[in-house]
Amino acid sequence: MSTKNTGVYLCSGCGIGDAVSMSSLEKIVTSEFKKSCRTHACLCGDEGLEAIRTGLAGGVNQVVIAACSPRAMSDRFRFNGTQVIRANLREQVVWSHPVNEEDTQMMAEDSIRIAVTEATKSTAPEPTLEETYSQVVMVVGGGHSGLTAAREAAKAGYDVLVVERAPQLGGMAARWSKRMPVRPPYQDPQPNTIADLVKAVTTDSHITVKTGCTVTKTSGMPGRFTVEFSDGSSQTVGAIVMATGWRPYDASRLGHLGYGLSPDVVTNVEMEEMLGRGQEVTRRSDGKTPGVVVFVQCAGSRDPDHLPYCSSVCCGVSIKQAMQLREANPEVMVYIVYEELRTPGVAEEFYRTAQHNGVIFIKGKVKGVDSSLTVTVDDAFLQQEVLLSGVDIVVLATGMVPNSTNVEAATPELEEEKLEPLKSDINPYAAIKVVGTAAEPIVAPEEKLPEGAPILNLQYRQGPHLPMLAHGFPDSHYICFPYETRRSGIYVAGPVRRPMDMGEAAEDATGATMKAIQAIRNAAQGIALHPRVGDLSIPYINLNQCTKCRRCTVECPFGAIDETSQGFPIVNSTRCRRCGTCMGSCPVRTISFTNYTVDMLGSMIKAVNIPDETEEKPRILVLACENDAYPALDMVGIARNQFSAHVRIIPVRCLGSVSMLLISDALSVGYDGVMLMGCKPGDDYQCHFVKGSGIAKERLNKVGETLKSMALEAERVTMTEVSIADSARLPKVIQDFVETLDAIGPNPFKGF
Numbered sequence: 219m220s221t222k223n224t225g226v227y228l229c230s231g232c233g234i235g236d237a238v239s240m241s242s243l244e245k246i247v248t249s250e251f252k253k254s255c256r257t258h259a260c261l262c263g264d265e266g267l268e269a270i271r272t273g274l275a276g277g278v279n280q281v282v283i284a285a286c287s288p289r290a291m292s293d294r295f296r297f298n299g300t301q302v303i304r305a306n307l308r309e310q311v312v313w314s315h316p317v318n319e320e321d322t323q324m325m326a327e328d329s330i331r332i333a334v335t336e337a338t339k340s341t342a343p344e345p346t347l348e349e350t351y352s353q354v355v356m357v358v359g360g361g362h363s364g365l366t367a368a369r370e371a372a373k374a375g376y377d378v379l380v381v382e383r384a385p386q387l388g389g390m391a392a393r394w395s396k397r398m399p400v401r402p403p404y405q406d407p408q409p410n411t412i413a414d415l416v417k418a419v420t421t422d423s424h425i426t427v428k429t430g431c432t433v434t435k436t437s438g439m440p441g442r443f444t445v446e447f448s449d450g451s452s453q454t455v456g457a458i459v460m461a462t463g464w465r466p467y468d469a470s471r472l473g474h475l476g477y478g479l480s481p482d483v484v485t486n487v488e489m490e491e492m493l494g495r496g497q498e499v500t501r502r503s504d505g506k507t508p509g510v511v512v513f514v515q516c517a518g519s520r521d522p523d524h525l526p527y528c529s530s531v532c533c534g535v536s537i538k539q540a541m542q543l544r545e546a547n548p549e550v551m552v553y554i555v556y557e558e559l560r561t562p563g564v565a566e567e568f569y570r571t572a573q574h575n576g577v578i579f580i581k582g583k584v585k586g587v588d589s590s591l592t593v594t595v596d597d598a599f600l601q602q603e604v605l606l607s608g609v610d611i612v613v614l615a616t617g618m619v620p621n622s623t624n625v626e627a628a629t630p631e632l633e634e635e636k637l638e639p640l641k642s643d644i645n646p647y648a649a650i651k652v653v654g655t656a657a658e659p660i661v662a663p664e665e666k667l668p669e670g671a672p673i674l675n676l677q678y679r680q681g682p683h684l685p686m687l688a689h690g691f692p693d694s695h696y697i698c699f700p701y702e703t704r705r706s707g708i709y710v711a712g713p714v715r716r717p718m719d720m721g722e723a724a725e726d727a728t729g730a731t732m733k734a735i736q737a738i739r740n741a742a743q744g745i746a747l748h749p750r751v752g753d754l755s756i757p758y759i760n761l762n763q764c765t766k767c768r769r770c771t772v773e774c775p776f777g778a779i780d781e782t783s784q785g786f787p788i789v790n791s792t793r794c795r796r797c798g799t800c801m802g803s804c805p806v807r808t809i810s811f812t813n814y815t816v817d818m819l820g821s822m823i824k825a826v827n828i829p830d831e832t833e834e835k836p837r838i839l840v841l842a843c844e845n846d847a848y849p850a851l852d853m854v855g856i857a858r859n860q861f862s863a864h865v866r867i868i869p870v871r872c873l874g875s876v877s878m879l880l881i882s883d884a885l886s887v888g889y890d891g892v893m894l895m896g897c898k899p900g901d902d903y904q905c906h907f908v909k910g911s912g913i914a915k916e917r918l919n920k921v922g923e924t925l926k927s928m929a930l931e932a933e934r935v936t937m938t939e940v941s942i943a944d945s946a947r948l949p950k951v952i953q954d955f956v957e958t959l960d961a962i963g964p965n966p967f968k969g970f
Contacts, residue, residue: 225278229261229285237312301342305333313855321863339818343755345744351441361389363712364461366727372424395494437677440707441741457734464713476587508610515556517614529617529717627671701730755811770800797907798875828888831964847895853945874910888968
């Protein structure tokens, strides 16, 4: 690479020049750092951009822009691959602090020092490219979701491989007589078009179908997955969409609702099969036409002893089946007993039509069904028990269970050394405790391993399964990346991701397919997937210093790092999301990125001017997650609210990337306190990198020992959970910490 020539550009617009001295900022750049510097009244305007381009034409090959937040104007400040570093003078300095005050000026000056130091210690990354990449999308599952995904990928011009374990395509959708309405006026059941979709897939020249086949092994990474199949064949694919669908909850566990006591107590899936025969529905016990049919909603759902969640579509299915029964036989009395009816949006029209057509709805909880089919209901309106007798058929609306494993196959036997990491990764919130330079055994959660064989049989250090949440749904960031899994390039769609109807599943499959195509294209360019889309850097590991402690391979949320036969870590480049959790985990600072290193962060921390304790100007380091905490701090300024000018904010990719050595470094140079701002951990986590903030919290438990050895108070370091919606409370959070530090007193290391 050519010699680095950094140009610094200051913007005085948006009130910046009215609030701080621009000449003082220029002096810091030219005198302290010996860099070229230019101030413009509107850098994002055409003239300002032209000034930057002129500098680039004159030999500048790295740009520092001190203006608005890096989250603003990113498209304007993009210059053909030139590395751009941003200093946030607008939102986090002049808009959130009093104008023309000494503390505000000092904050602006330190922001310049931090940004220019980052530029000094950072190098623009080059893409890591392999020789060949596959453009094939593999879809696992031949139901409605999988077939939709295959068609969408084929229409986009990609070759598709569909793998279905059953002898024929169609999945659960093929068992449906009719479907809930998806077109106006949303009042009547509509024809099931799954046969048309199957035909479209099987006649598409871009799509290859394997039926009666399963995946036996998946290795590699996005762009270069090597997949082996039960028929003995293998293929390289670029990305994977797992659309393995759902199965009904095991009704044999619902004896209290009559299942197994009488053949005339059936599930909603069994009722669907009865409706699909094209004949009049009759009782199983005697073949007679039913006069009274009772649907029991939430049969085993929203129940901590069974399925604790709502399957969301059962109400619509029962309404559909009730209307079909009434259409076939207007004399039949149909009751739907519900606790809460879920008919969102246009489904309300469907519900009203059923009422108009004579379906009777009873709000209450079914307490039991006996062998004579007497249904005992705790009626919510009458506030008393009601007995429904003379019932001919009881239909239990059982919920949807995701097919995240192949329950028809045996659960594999795993060696103990592979079993523990798998348990930890299936439950991503288990504590990973580390002491010294060697990892302690991982604390295994109470949850058992999933029943059945893994769908993809991943050849990852963390085991063969996709990481999943407590109820078997594959783990994803449900707010920001709904199709995401914690295995890069592998996406989930349809009811295996969450309960949904066929219309929702089609939309879901389309979204997952778009993400799969993005994964293929990004892999071929050597750039990261979400959330750091476009990042070219990957972790570099200095094996000469590596102690083989395994922290990086254990803590990586995405299984991007494997181990060689000698125990050294090896990075699978396109699996990596560039979160930096591996960097934060390394006790000897041997892992880094070209544009993000422990040394860079440490130098940025040390670049801040620490006043003498006699000046009574404490300095507080805030390490803020770039995904939630940092934009929340921006919004404090956008709202023109204010927070303490004693803080110095450094954004980090994720709190998981923060080495605890940085905290001791900060305190040793005189910072009075350190605040880590990260995302909410737990089952409904908000961390874009899944468990980075949880890992940081666990690491922070060890910092007390370090502080004790430094004769410093444990209260000088704190961690707070911040969502992107928490901007209103942040000024008080910061002020409370300032007051805590004021009560403790100055850091005794000041001046050393």
